[in-house]
Amino acid sequence: MRLSSRHEVTIGSREEEKARESSVCCFNALKERGLPCTCSGHTNQEAVDMADIVILAIPFKHVESTLSTLTGLSGKIVISPVNPMEKRDFFVFTPPPEGSAALLIRRLLPPGTRICTAFNTVAANKWRALGEELDLAIPVCGDDAAAKTVVMDLVNSIPKIRAYDAGPLAVSGMVECLTPLLLNIARYNKMRDVGIQFR
Numbered sequence: 406m407r408l409s410s411r412h413e414v415t416i417g418s419r420e421e422e423k424a425r426e427s428s429v430c431c432f433n434a435l436k437e438r439g440l441p442c443t444c445s446g447h448t449n450q451e452a453v454d455m456a457d458i459v460i461l462a463i464p465f466k467h468v469e470s471t472l473s474t475l476t477g478l479s480g481k482i483v484i485s486p487v488n489p490m491e492k493r494d495f496f497v498f499t500p501p502p503e504g505s506a507a508l509l510i511r512r513l514l515p516p517g518t519r520i521c522t523a524f525n526t527v528a529a530n531k532w533r534a535l536g537e538e539l540d541l542a543i544p545v546c547g548d549d550a551a552a553k554t555v556v557m558d559l560v561n562s563i564p565k566i567r568a569y570d571a572g573p574l575a576v577s578g579m580v581e582c583l584t585p586l587l588l589n590i591a592r593y594n595k596m597r598d599v600g601i602q603f604r
């Protein structure tokens with residue numbers, strides 16, 4: 406919803422009908438606000454085939470099985486917002502042996518896939534609250550400088566949100582572990598949808 410006024414967005418799903426319904430939902434939400442929307446729903450594979458930039462918005466535990474069903478990612482920019490974590494008595498960061506979800510994704514994808522992390526620290530409820538401007542920072546990690554510039558431009562195309570270069574993919578674990586921290590802060594301080602900003 407935050408991207409489809411400015412970019413052509415393709416929603417992927419294991420169920421094409423579900424993706425179509427999501428795209429209609431997105432279109433209607435933006436129409437209500439008098440905003441344009443270019444959005445369509447497809448299978449995950451069709452969405453990958455149609456996209457220049459793929460956002461892997463799937464839970465960590467399903468990343469490996471999902472990627473094993475997809476082809477054609479080589480050469481594309483893949484954004485990981487994935488945070489490997491578990492809810493115990495509190496939230497804990499549970500990275501894979503590679504050190505982060507993004508580093509695992511790099512191992513699973515063909516060489517030549519241009520992987521960056523972004524959007525890890527923004528709560529879904531914040532994205533949904535379309536009436537609210539998001540004065541938030543989004544750290545971006547990646548090893549391909551050109552891809553990182555494209556991803557930072559994409560992030561910065563959302564009003565008020567600001568992308569920050571957080572370094573190479575090697576440090577992506579530092580970004581992914583912020584989310585369990587934010588969730589613990591929200592929980593212990595009775596706050597909701599805590600985000601980050603750098604001043």
Ligand SMILES: NC(=O)c1ccc[n+]([C@@H]2O[C@H](COP(=O)([O-])OP(=O)(O)OC[C@H]3O[C@@H](n4cnc5c(N)ncnc54)[C@H](OP(=O)(O)O)[C@@H]3O)[C@@H](O)[C@H]2O)c1
Pocket residue numbers: 417418419420423424461462463464465467470471486487488489524525526527528529530584
């Ligand atoms: N939620 C947040 O506030 C938030 C904030 C920052 C980052 N993130 C990260 O963003 C990612 C997505 O989070 P989310 O809360 O959007 O997750 P989610 O709602 O639980 O799942 C997102 C989508 O993943 C697909 N999926 C679910 N189970 C699957 C399975 N068994 N196999 C393959 N695909 C499956 C589903 O799509 P289909 O059923 O349509 O295939 C589902 O709609 C996570 O890695 C999370 O760490 C989330």
